[in-house]
Amino acid sequence: MTAQALKQPGASSGGQQSATLLNVVLRLVLLLALDGFFIWFALSAFAEGFTQLGVVIAVIAAAVNYIILVRDMYPLRWMLVGLILMIMFAIWPILLTVFVAFTNYGDGHLLTKVQSIELIQQERYLPEGGAAYSWTGYRNEAGEYALWLQNAAGESFLAFPGTSLIPASEAEGIGELDDNGIPVSIEGYEKLNALQVASDQTIPSIQFGSELDGVQIRSAREAAQLQLRYEYDEATDSLTDRETGVSYSPIAGTWTSQTGDTLPFGFRATVGTGNFTRFFESPAFRGPLLRIITWNFAFAFLSVFTTFSLGLGIAYIYNDRSLPGRKIIQSFLLIPYTIPSLITIIIWRGMFNNQVGVINRTLDSLLGIAPAWTVDPTLAKLAIIIVNLWLGYPYFMLICSGALQAIPEDLYEAARVDGANAWQRFFKITLPLLLVAVGPLLVASFVYNFNNFNLIFLFIEGGPPIANSATRAGHTDILISYVYNFAFASGRAKEYGLGSAITIIIFLIVAVITLFQFRYTKMWEEVGEGV
Amino acid sequence: MSSMTLKQRKTMGHVLRWLLALFLMFFAIFPVLWVLSASLNPSNTLASAKLIPDNVGLDNYRFLFESPEFPLLTWLWNSIKISSITTILSVSITTLAAYAFSRLRFTGRQLMLKGILLIQVFPGLLAMIAIFTLVTQFGSIIPALGLDTHAGLIMVYLGGAMGVNIWLMKGFFDTIPRAIDESAMVDGATHWQIFSLLLLPLMRPILVVIGILSFIGTYGDFILARILLKSTDQYPLMVGLFIFTSGEFSQKWGPFAAGALIGALPIMIVYLLLQDQIVGGLTQGAVKG
Numbered sequence: 091m092t093a094q095a096l097k098q099p100g101a102s103s104g105g106q107q108s109a110t111l112l113n114v115v116l117r118l119v120l121l122l123a124l125d126g127f128f129i130w131f132a133l134s135a136f137a138e139g140f141t142q143l144g145v146v147i148a149v150i151a152a153a154v155n156y157i158i159l160v161r162d163m164y165p166l167r168w169m170l171v172g173l174i175l176m177i178m179f180a181i182w183p184i185l186l187t188v189f190v191a192f193t194n195y196g197d198g199h200l201l202t203k204v205q206s207i208e209l210i211q212q213e214r215y216l217p218e219g220g221a222a223y224s225w226t227g228y229r230n231e232a233g234e235y236a237l238w239l240q241n242a243a244g245e246s247f248l249a250f251p252g253t254s255l256i257p258a259s260e261a262e263g264i265g266e267l268d269d270n271g272i273p274v275s276i277e278g279y280e281k282l283n284a285l286q287v288a289s290d291q292t293i294p295s296i297q298f299g300s301e302l303d304g305v306q307i308r309s310a311r312e313a314a315q316l317q318l319r320y321e322y323d324e325a326t327d328s329l330t331d332r333e334t335g336v337s338y339s340p341i342a343g344t345w346t347s348q349t350g351d352t353l354p355f356g357f358r359a360t361v362g363t364g365n366f367t368r369f370f371e372s373p374a375f376r377g378p379l380l381r382i383i384t385w386n387f388a389f390a391f392l393s394v395f396t397t398f399s400l401g402l403g404i405a406y407i408y409n410d411r412s413l414p415g416r417k418i419i420q421s422f423l424l425i426p427y428t429i430p431s432l433i434t435i436i437i438w439r440g441m442f443n444n445q446v447g448v449i450n451r452t453l454d455s456l457l458g459i460a461p462a463w464t465v466d467p468t469l470a471k472l473a474i475i476i477v478n479l480w481l482g483y484p485y486f487m488l489i490c491s492g493a494l495q496a497i498p499e500d501l502y503e504a505a506r507v508d509g510a511n512a513w514q515r516f517f518k519i520t521l522p523l524l525l526v527a528v529g530p531l532l533v534a535s536f537v538y539n540f541n542n543f544n545l546i547f548l549f550i551e552g553g554p555p556i557a558n559s560a561t562r563a564g565h566t567d568i569l570i571s572y573v574y575n576f577a578f579a580s581g582r583a584k585e586y587g588l589g590s591a592i593t594i595i596i597f598l599i600v601a602v603i604t605l606f607q608f609r610y611t612k613m614w615e616e617v618g619e620g621v
Numbered sequence: 622m623s624s625m626t627l628k629q630r631k632t633m634g635h636v637l638r639w640l641l642a643l644f645l646m647f648f649a650i651f652p653v654l655w656v657l658s659a660s661l662n663p664s665n666t667l668a669s670a671k672l673i674p675d676n677v678g679l680d681n682y683r684f685l686f687e688s689p690e691f692p693l694l695t696w697l698w699n700s701i702k703i704s705s706i707t708t709i710l711s712v713s714i715t716t717l718a719a720y721a722f723s724r725l726r727f728t729g730r731q732l733m734l735k736g737i738l739l740i741q742v743f744p745g746l747l748a749m750i751a752i753f754t755l756v757t758q759f760g761s762i763i764p765a766l767g768l769d770t771h772a773g774l775i776m777v778y779l780g781g782a783m784g785v786n787i788w789l790m791k792g793f794f795d796t797i798p799r800a801i802d803e804s805a806m807v808d809g810a811t812h813w814q815i816f817s818l819l820l821l822p823l824m825r826p827i828l829v830v831i832g833i834l835s836f837i838g839t840y841g842d843f844i845l846a847r848i849l850l851k852s853t854d855q856y857p858l859m860v861g862l863f864i865f866t867s868g869e870f871s872q873k874w875g876p877f878a879a880g881a882l883i884g885a886l887p888i889m890i891v892y893l894l895l896q897d898q899i900v901g902g903l904t905q906g907a908v909k910g
Contacts, residue, residue: 138758143755168725169717169718171714172718176782182751183745183749183752187748413635414635419642422646423646424896426649426652430837430840430885432841433859433884436862437656480648537742543746544844573747608738
């Protein structure tokens with residue numbers, strides 16, 4: 091700490107602040123109001139069953155009280171609102187992502203263990219020797235079914251899906267009974283004849299009756315009472331199938347039998363580093379993964395290289411105040427930067443359309459060729475680099491023209507006197523000096539492009555697909571768009587756990603690059619010295 | 622004689638550079654020209670788009686202004702509203718926090734600055750799932766902050782307010798000599814007085830730049846808005862334009878082009894008018910998001 095910082099530490103200024111009575115009162119009133127809100131909010135969260143949210147709110151509330159009441163925390167009062175929102179909507183989601191990376195969370199593992207046991211236990215089966223009925227089917231105009239059931243004891247019941255069996259004596263709307271004791275009609279429903287029964291595909295799959303007395307058709311004549319299929323044994327923590335006698339134990343959130351059969355509803359469980367090892371070791375992943383990582387780095391590097399080169403080139407060539415119309419040129423060349431990238435990426439997508447895009451129609455009429463931009467992997471990558479060049483060069487053009495003007499003119503004069511030619515002056519003076527100033531921005535741009543999901547997704551959705559890949563992956567997929575397939579792509583099983591694990595890996599890569607950058611720039615030093 | 626050649630060479634250089642510039646300018650504005658022409662082409666599919674349409678007309682624009690399915694003006698208004706509110710609040714949050722980071726000393730200061738930086742580079746795609754759940758839960762406690770509300774979306778945007786520009790802003794505070802506040806402090810000024818009366822007026826130019834960058838960043842966002850907003854009337858423009866691309870994308874090319882131009886125009890004008898100020902902000906380290 092510098093002497094000057096010792097003279098005016100936050101604490102003493104805090105003392106100065108709290109000196110006025112009004113200030114203290116205001117602060118307490120504010121705190122009371124805030125606390126009231128937090129308490130109400132946390133209690134509501136608990137009441138709604140959002141335990142995690144309630145805990146987070148309670149922790150934030152405690153921190154807010156600490157910051158407002160404790161003098162040393164004065165500096166944090168300046169950022170209180172920002173901090174609360176950041177914890178809530180930036181840090182907390184990140185922590186959850188990290189947590190999920192160590193679980194199997196995803197389709198098939200969305201439930202808690204208790205929920206999964208409950209769900210599995212709802213399943214029923216038709217036992218061989220269960221209470222048996224002979225049945226007659228009825229159908230109404232809406233296509234709903236009803237059954238007339240008769241058991242061996244001669245009792246009759248009316249059954250609808252979803253409600254308990256109704257004894258014949260209590261049933262309403264029953265028409266005349268025939269010789270076998272079967273109603274000719276039921277109000278609103280019509281009796282099905284043998285042919286209709288034989289051809290009806292729906293009726294065997296319907297469960298009649300309620301949860302407790304469910305009845306299902308077993309054959310053309312017989313219906314039987316359903317029984318609960320699985321039994322949970324707490325002592326052994328296993329589910330036993332009453333029909334087959336097989337027992338299932340939970341392995342990493344999946345109910346698994348000794349022969350390796352599994353039940354469809356697993357539960358959320360921590361799987362340790364399973365997602366990470368699966369990511370790196372499984373041969374099914376390894377194929378596309380290596381390609382994706384290679385392309386990810388190549389894409390980020392090429393993007394930075396091409397945009398920086400063009401931007402610098404333009405800035406260098408037009409860094410001449412005597413050139414008439416220089417401002418007009420600059421304004422025109424800036425245009426790509428001024429349009430929201432979502433819009434321009436979609437425009438380029440239309441322009442690169444294989445059949446009807448303006449690029450191919452122009453090439454076709456001029457040269458008679460129509461490259462398959464979205465089908466050929468190499469061409470697709472080329473198209474992406476071209477689009478990103480268009481999107482990105484104006485940024486470096488702006489940066490470099492600023493930085494070029496900061497390079498002292500005398501350096502060039504001296505070099506000219508020493509006989510250096512234009513190339514030498516550029517590569518020995520301009521470029522090294524420029525890189526010092528622009529270096530951190532190059533790294534930032536690399537990090538940005540490394541995760542440039544919008545471009546890859548909006549332009550081509552990662553396509554064209556890699557053939558024979560075990561997971562959905564495309565030739566232009568970068569890691570972050572590959573992750574998207576695991577978590578959000580429609581029509582396939584969601585694997586949030588694995589997706590989160592890959593997210594962590596991406597984060598580690600960009601975090602290392604970012605920290606590395608700051609080692610070599612002034613920013614850290616400045617923080618370190620505490621200027 | 623020699624001065625003549627020099628002048629000729631200079632003119633020659635200018636001509637060459639202008640030729641090159643014409644080529645580059647063509648590259649830069651070709652997509653814009655093409656969209657302009659597509660937006661004026663009444664036969665509105667991608668397949669029939671030509672650089673110079675056969676019969677120019679404003680049908681696509683009329684369609685956008687009249688179609689209940691694609692309420693462009695509502696979207697544009699939503700975008701401007703969401704971006705303005707987010708910008709004002711987030712610049713306030715950032716400025717206050719940056720003052721503390723620049724002028725006050727406290728334990729954990731360096732750690733927090735580095736942490737904020739790392740939070741920024743975290744790939745947030747999967748965190749969207751958690752954010753969606755959070756906002757859903759907020760909504761069942763306070764409906765006004767729930768899913769499909771602009772307030773909820775703005776609240777989530779503000780969660781990033783501390784991150785985005787804090788380094789940039791703190792850097793600008795650092796450039797203001799501390800001698801200014803020290804002399805004020807000797808005279809008995811509080812931190813709040815120093816901040817609001819002395820430093821804030823000096824910061825005005827950079828506040829404008831950061832405000833513009835923040836506005837443009839929010840205006841251009843679509844993923845978060847797409848996840849949190851459900852009904853068509855609530856969409857900001859980018860989400861609205863994005864839904865053009867689903868389904869029969871190439872069939873709605875004309876209206877999309879018209880909407881894209883209308884959506885891009887406000888930002889283009891701001892950029893071109895204020896390019897010098899924005900350059901100043903950019904060179905300090907903001908990357909377009």
